[in-house]
Amino acid sequence: MSPSVGRRRLLGYVGTAVAGAAAGASAGVVGAQALDDDGRARPGAPAPGADALPRVVPAHGPHQPGVAAHLSGVTELVALDLLPEVRRARDRDALARLLRVWTGDVESLTAGRGAPGDTAPWLAAVADLTVTVGLGPGVLGEEWGIPAPVGFAKVPPMRHDRLREEWSGGDLLLLVNGADATTVGHAVRRMVADARPFAALRWRQQGAWRGRDQQGRPVTGRNLFGQVDGSANPRPGTDLFDSTVWIRDGAWAGGTTLVLRRIRMDLPTWDELTRAEQEASVGRRLDDGAPLTGGHERSDLDLAARADGRWVVAKDAHARRTHPSSHGGRRIFRKGANYEVVTPAGSETGLLFQSFQRDLTDQFVPIQQAMDVSDALNEWTTAVGSAEFAVLPGFAEGQWLGHQLLG
């Protein structure tokens, strides 16, 4: 926990505000956001062994921290569109001002404080919160004077796609991840409200991930098919991760690109499969995520392995189709958020599939195309939304998000 937060939680602001004159009298204390129910300051340091306790993820650095951060419980992806007048005028200055406003929001909200001007600062909390900001295709390119990252383009249409406009596209992205839906939702509402002079909400997509075990230790987590999902990812902090994810040169250095695919998963038909069929569709075991060719969760698949004259990992197994060795070593860094949207009409289940890569066209597209040609998972999965964003580089204290591109 960063020092400023430890302090912040101890301090306990007490405002002089009378929240609504109706409160009458002279008191009406508000703003004691850092206090517990007894009005006592909360201890700043986590209890021993409490690895699972939410922390502050520092907002500053060469990269936006939300990309590499271990997934906390709740993810919201939020797309906004610039207001017509801002878009028509190609108003770079307005875009820069929005990013400045958001910078302050990100700094305070992720630290567990209300945003400047927050109407409900009590909803802010230390919650592993990260807010990752990106720009969509509509604000990149010559017209805006903002070069798109190398290889940045819309994902070409796939045969299996059933894309819906209401889950696709967008000029601006907020990718918000945190320990609980209350904190995440508050951050989203706050930042959407603060964007009002510049941009309007296009869509919000919410999902969840169980990235920790009972002891609070980080684990890979599972999608709604029950599969351990993310095992073969490059590990943050490694050279492989850095070369897969971060843009190295130019104004976007330190940034990356994100493809979001909203992928519907047909659980009732998946449930009809035998466990062996389910495992064969990917090439990994359901219980621990280990390859069918042996080893443990982190082990690579042995794609050459044969038994009884057949491939152990089937030809159309998802992990074979997407494996780096099938793509000249090309990799992506995947994150997920399981969603289940329940309406009176029924429920839709699926995965908010997030792919981060330095070069969208070179890395993501061939893998996605290979899946589209053939992949066992296609039978139970359908992309119903798609969006692409260039994720801004990080910023240091005193700087603002996007200054490298708009400053």
Add this chain to the structure above:
Amino acid sequence: MNLSLPTPARPASPGRPGRRRSASAGRAGRRTGAAALALVLAAALAACGEEVAPIEPTIDPAGAPAAADSLEVHDPWVRATVGADDTTMTAAFMVLDNTGDAEVTVTGARAEVAGRTELHEMAAVDGQMVMRQIRGGLVLAPGRGQMLQPGGSHVMLMELTEELRPGDELDLVLELSDGSDVEVSAPVKEFTEEAGHYHGDDGHGDDGHGDDGHGDDEGHDHGSHDHGDDGEGDEHP
């Protein structure tokens, strides 16, 4: 109602950029009473147009710990005036922490874009919320924090010479009783609550910030209430 809580330890890092600090001997002697403050301020403002210092805190070369070194400013922001009924005034909000061992008093503020700047608080008077100048400045006991926020205390910026658009940065200087300054760079934000909660019907609106209120050198009490005449709200434990 200015309750505060103790701060145990000095933090290692401030919360938000935009905190700037500069020592300025020229501001000494601003320990005037509230009634006189406005006049002095108006005069002083003419001279204020100094360049803003870089963000890194500077240590007073003289060695004496300036009050500015103890005052931390977090999450400052200023309400945008674009689209407001009255675009000649607005308010700045922030969180102030006194991280030092001595009392810190914010006596005033200045900003290039504002012809007049005052420290205001809200008070209930006859069941009505009114704003008035903070008597004796904003006093922060050692280790105490104070929020300036809508509906509460704020830095009132009047006679604005520019429209403030969301996302603009406004440079503001807080003046402390020992003559030191704290420079704050605050983003301008649209105010998303109903305007009436903050300024409006009962406060600046009715009794006219524009003409008979702030525009006039002694009318800073927003509706005929003397500054602190009831002592309410000015206790700092």
